[in-house]
Amino acid sequence: MYIADSRRLTNAGAKKMIEAATTKAAAGGAAVTIAVVDAGGHVILLERMDGGKFHTVHSATTKAVCAASNRRATTSQGAVGQTLDTAHALGLALAAGPERWTAMEGGCPVIVNGECIGGVGVAGADWKTDELLAQEAVTAIGATWA
Numbered sequence: 001m002y003i004a005d006s007r008r009l010t011n012a013g014a015k016k017m018i019e020a021a022t023t024k025a026a027a028g029g030a031a032v033t034i035a036v037v038d039a040g041g042h043v044i045l046l047e048r049m050d051g052g053k054f055h056t057v058h059s060a061t062t063k064a065v066c067a068a069s070n071r072r073a074t075t076s077q078g079a080v081g082q083t084l085d086t087a088h089a090l091g092l093a094l095a096a097g098p099e100r101w102t103a104m105e106g107g108c109p110v111i112v113n114g115e116c117i118g119g120v121g122v123a124g125a126d127w128k129t130d131e132l133l134a135q136e137a138v139t140a141i142g143a144t145w146a
Contacts, residue, residue, distance in 0.1 A: 061099070
């Protein structure tokens with residue numbers, strides 16, 4: 001076939017994801033930024049909570065794009081899950097482009113019926129909290145990240 005059917009993440013879905021993440025972040029006393037992107041890495045919605053640091057806008061967006069591109073959660077591992085030392089992690093980020101790949105936790109793909117329809121990135125808390133908030137955002141719309 002030359003044409004394939006595909007699903008897409010809606011604005012309403014992105015809003016639901018951000019609401020879930022910001023609610024949980026506020027309850028834990030964190031001020032984070034949440035970015036939601038479509039399958040091509042284009043921003044659908046972005047929210048920086050009151051008190052969130054301005055650099056987290058870029059970090060959250062990069063995490064979301066990286067998760068959507070690799071179709072897996074962001075980690076210090078490479079694009080195919082290989083272990084990376086610091087030099088290789090930095091090299092990969094430079095080769096892919098500073099807005100396209102990161103070794104920082106806090107990004108999750110949005111997967112529905114095996115299809116990646118986008119990504120979410122959270123930045124501004126510790127790495128484990130960022131990761132948990134991204135997972136919370138994904139499950140809020142009935143999707144998975146793995």
